[in-house]
Amino acid sequence: MQDNESVLQEYQLTLREIGSASTSNERRRQLLENMPKLDSISDIEFLCHILLSENSDLPVIMFSIAKLENRITSELPFAEPQRRRHLFQTIFNLSHSYDVAGKPICAVRKLMSIAANITRHSDEADAAEYFLMMLEMITCEKSRPFAIKLLKVSIEEFVESNRCKTLPYERLQHMKAFAVQQTSQFYSLIIELISKKLAAFLPCAYPVREVPPGFNISSVLEQFISVLKATNDSFAKAVRNNFDQLTLELSCLGTLVRTVEADSLVGDHSLHIIYVLAFVGLQLTVQPMDPTCLDISELAVSCLQQLSERQWSLRSVEKSEMVFFLASVFSDLQRAPQSLDVLQSVLITILPTIKGRLPNSRFQNALRLLHLYANCFYAKQVENIPSGFLHNQLVCLDKSQHVDTCRTFCECWASMLDAVILRMETVANKQSAQPASYLPEGFCAAFGLALLRKLALFEVADEDDEPAETIEWFDSGSLPRFCLELLALLARVDINSQWHIVMGEYERTAASVQRCIVEVFHSGASVPFNNMDSSEVAQVNDQLRQYRCVIKAACCLTGPFDAWNCGDHFERCYEFLTRHCEMTLLLTRSFFNKPTSIYGVFEEPIVSTMATALLCFRSYSPWLSSCYADAQQSGNRNVEVSLLVSTALNAVTAVLRDSQFCGKLAQAAVLTLRSILLTIRPHSFVLSMNGIQSLYRQSIDGLYKCLPDDIRNALYVSLANYLILPWYNAVGEEQEWSQRKPVYEQLIRSILADYFAVVDAEQSVPYEMAAPVIKKAAPLIVALLDSIENESAVTKRTCYDVMRLFGKGTLSLLVLYKQHLDCVQSLLELLSHLLRTLIMQFGVDFTKQLSCTLFDLCTSTDFFSGLQADTKEATSVLECFVSVLSTIVVQTSSKFSSLLPEVVALVIGPLFNAVRKVSLALLNLQQNYE
Incomplete structure (x- = not known):
């Protein structure tokens, strides 16, 4: 048997070679395989001897401590109290000698942790003696540094560490509570x-x-x-x-x-x-x-x-x-x-x-x-x-x-x-709750004013970085957004002080803007800014910016005005919106449907100001909806609330009629229109408004095709849904379906005229001509369908009466352009949403025809070869397949159960063959599919 010194030398040399950067991986594997042959290194005393050796470097020390910990941990559950005390004293002395010798702190802490773990396995008497020993050592100046380090490690080991697998959970928790009691002293x-x-x-x-x-x-x-x-x-x-x-x-x-x-x-x-x-x-x-x-x-x-x-x-x-x-x-x-x-x-x-x-x-x-x-x-x-x-x-x-x-x-x-x-x-939820002030009103008011000042300062920098065509007020992490969110929270604590502050600032800035419009833009000069120096231009821009800031602040105050208390705050909101209507009318009459030359250097500030003014109506739409519904039921204030709605709609239509503005102002107008029409759902007087009639007429005539796709689609969806969604608090003939449904059908046929032409064509349209039409129409149809997915059967039936005209034609297009994945993707996405929203209206026959078409498509060589390209487009196509089939499978009606065999045949047959061919990068699709 090897003597201890030779084993120690071999052990140290082996570890050094393993840790050397020059050792190859193959050699390192051989050395690790030979390590178990050094049987005597598992002995605790021998490991301590290695750790006390002056020739041991850090890799040898840390490896040996790890083996020492494993050896002690395996022995502790079966050790007698005397053996545990011996192990503790051995490790304690070793950690103390390491600390005195200035050994690496990581080694000292690890040894202390082992000592604490031994104590955790001891009985309470030994554990109490352990903490008493630390207390005595801390009172001694010479041993204090070591004792404080040991105390810190012991707390972490006893209280914070849950990695002990050799103690039952109950015993572990008991010793944790015991340590907490002991260390509090x-x-x-x-x-x-x-x-x-x-x-x-x-x-x-x-x-x-x-x-x-x-x-x-x-x-x-x-x-x-x-x-x-x-x-x-x-x-x-x-x-x-x-x-x-x-x-x-x-x-x-x-x-x-x-x-x-x-x-x-x-x-x-x-x-x-x-x-x-x-x-x-x-x-x-x-x-x-x-x-x-x-x-x-x-x-x-x-x-x-x-x-x-x-x-x-x-x-x-x-x-x-x-x-x-x-x-x-x-x-x-x-x-x-x-x-x-x-x-x-x-x-x-x-x-x-x-x-x-x-x-x-x-x-x-x-x-x-x-x-x-x-x-x-x-x-x-x-x-x-x-x-x-x-x-x-x-x-x-x-x-x-x-x-x-x-x-x-x-x-x-x-x-x-x-x-x-x-x-x-x-x-407030307690029965005996008494009104209480949680923050001084003076502080809330002063805080609100300070936030408004910060908002104005930060917006200057924010606007410098803001993309010209965005209507997002501020990025989610921007300082102005933080200020607005804080203002909204203050309003929930004390709405009275914040309302007073913001409305006072609104009146001040609105009056300033009014004077500015009269003096600068209504002065009679053909180009009012020609004679203005840079400081005057900056002053006008600053006045408009301050006005925008206050409008945004006013929009943050809508949180406390919900459907349950709109009556309590009616007067203050009505007064503000009436004033805001006056300002919006002034801006509309002063700047829209007029030559662009009157704007000059102020075009961007004017556009931003008008967009902010319109979006204010959008923020107050939930409050207007509650007040409008109440007015319809009670007849109280009906004229006043309807006037607010019509004023906002007139401003929106004035902006949309002005073809000069196709960017963020048009987007703000469309979003505001959508909120008013679909959140408030005002009654028939809207359809008789000249501006709204003009909006429908121009949409049918195709005058808004020049708008960006997202803005145009949002406009069409808003106009279409207003015609088929039920009006609140209207019954029977008050819904005026006979007037609305023909307009809806005319609107849909018009905005999708190009797609209907491709579907109804007697001869197949070449791919180069059909592809742009399909890819442009599909997102609009999807948006129309998504917006009514959870609506009533009456709304869905009206939509179906129009959509059914191109249902079967879309299936024909799917087969016709099967070798072109871009078209297939758009058509499958369209069919997926068509089925999800109107499957009950289209019925079993159409759904069966759809599943048969998908089966034929999957078995088509042209289609399958396109999927082999393993592109993002191919993945999207397969995802659409899965979406369509999942919609069929989840139907609870017994009428659709007859389609399950065909769906199963498609899933386990050609579709599975297509999915399993995709690369590992598309594993997520396979998981979703399965």
Whole structure:
């Protein structure tokens, strides 16, 4: 048998060769296969001997520790108590010697973790002795660093690790609870250690035994800042001298508060120590700060973040003084003379040693801390929030201009407002609920004004980057969008203050735009801007931009106006929309259906303003729908509400009649038209309006074919569906089907005239001529069908009466152009939606004919050869096949059950052969198919 020294040498050499970059994979495999032959390396004492060898490098150490852990883990469930104690002492001594010798920290931590795992398998008496030993070691200055590291690893192993497979679940949970109980006693000890190191700068020793009068975190921080101003260098020196110990203690404290109940920190004001150290890196009063102080502060902030994520009891939340600490932080930040987004280049020149830890990053840290706290606890303390805190929030918002800072601020306050709203809704659902104010009305009003100012500033930058042909107000992650979302949340908390603020701004900006139109565009000059200098042009653009901002803000206030309370807010909404109608009419009469020369440099701002004005009606459509339905039932305010609807429709039709505008303004007009016609569904007076009649007539005459496909299709779907969807609160002859159905048939035949021509042609149309027609008509037909998929049988029957005319013809086209996958894809998609929406109307015969056509198509050589190209188009074709067949299979009516054999034959026969030929990249299709 080999002696230990030769085995050790062979073992080390083998591991070094395995870890060498020059070792080939083949050689590495051979070495690994030979490793089991070294039987004696499984012995725990021998592995410890290897780990204590001075010749062992890191790969040898980590591999040996891994084998040691496996060996101990396999032995622990069956070991006697005396054996477990021996194993623990062996590993404990090994980890201590590694720590003293300065071995890699990863090796030390792993050995500590093994020692903690051995203790977790011990009885409670041995485990209690283990924690008592750590407590005694921490009180000894010489052994303290090692003991604190061991405590941190032990907490993680006992409380956070669930990877132990050698203990039953119940025992694992019991030992976790036992460890939590044992480690809670370390809070006061670690706090006391930190307090002693910084005693010269603190108002008292912590933990506090006797609380003096007026003792709170605000006063503590105020005294600390005074001391810091006078002794900044001394404080920095104290931190530098104790940096390693403070780092260890705060890091361990962070692990404690993350895993162990922290309510005990509240009772003796131990949190003050963490607050003070966190405040060092969050304040701007004392500058510059030593980098070591900022490092310690970041650890303290991390502790507070861990605390904020814990679910404390309400009593602990109230006594934690967290909100008063945050109030002090933001009070200090708002007193900073410079913007919170001060240029980094300037500060880097002054503070070259702390680059990356500048005031704006401190503000970010403060906001993140506030954000975490708000998510869990803000609503619990909303009545106790100091007014100064709210005021400081407004000042900080004004002082922050940087994108990241403002975004974090908005996210933070969105969380706080969400918490307040949730509490409001919870309280409101209680039977004995009393009206309550959750935020001061003055603060809500001031906050709303600040957000409007930010919105105006951010929109300037946003419009510079905005594509010219989009009507999206703002991208989902943009700052203006954040401002609008925050304004909407504020409105849910206090609609009265936000409505008053926004409507006041609306009236101011609307009056400004009115004056601008009169003075600039109605001045009598043929080209009004010729004599304007750049500052005057900028002023006009700014007035229009402000007006647009306020309209968008007004649209955010529609959230509280739902179907249940539209009557409560009728007067204010009606007053606003009446005023908005006046402004929309002014814009329409001033700028549309007139020569483009009158716009000049103002064309883009005018188009954007009109688009925003129209989209405002779209936002208020749900409220208008509720009010219109109520007016139809009661007869109250019927004329007034109908006038609002007709005014909005007149503005839309005026824009659509003006052929100069085919971009975002036309899109805004179509979207607004769709909302009014299909959300409100006004009655017959709409059909008698000149503008609407003209819109139908021009659509039938093909005047809107020049519009982009998506806008044109949305227009046609809106006009078509208004004719076949039931009007709300209309019964019998009031629906006027006899007047609407002929117009619908005429409209559909007209907008699909080219497709009908291809379908009805006596001779086959060449592919080059038919393909553009099919690919243009298919998306429109799909949109028409999708929009009524969940509607009534009356609506579907009217649609079917027109669509049935090209049903069989579409099947013929499918066979005719089977070798052209682009046409096949469009036709299959059309048939898929046709079947999904109107299968009951088309019936069994047509569906059977469709399945037979698909079977013939799958067996066609021309079609099958096209699928072999293995393109995205081929995949889409097969997906359409599956979609059509799945629609047939899911039918519950017994009439369609006779088609199942044919569908099954197609699925397991030619279609399966086609699907399995696709490449691995299209595996998703195969899974869906199966």
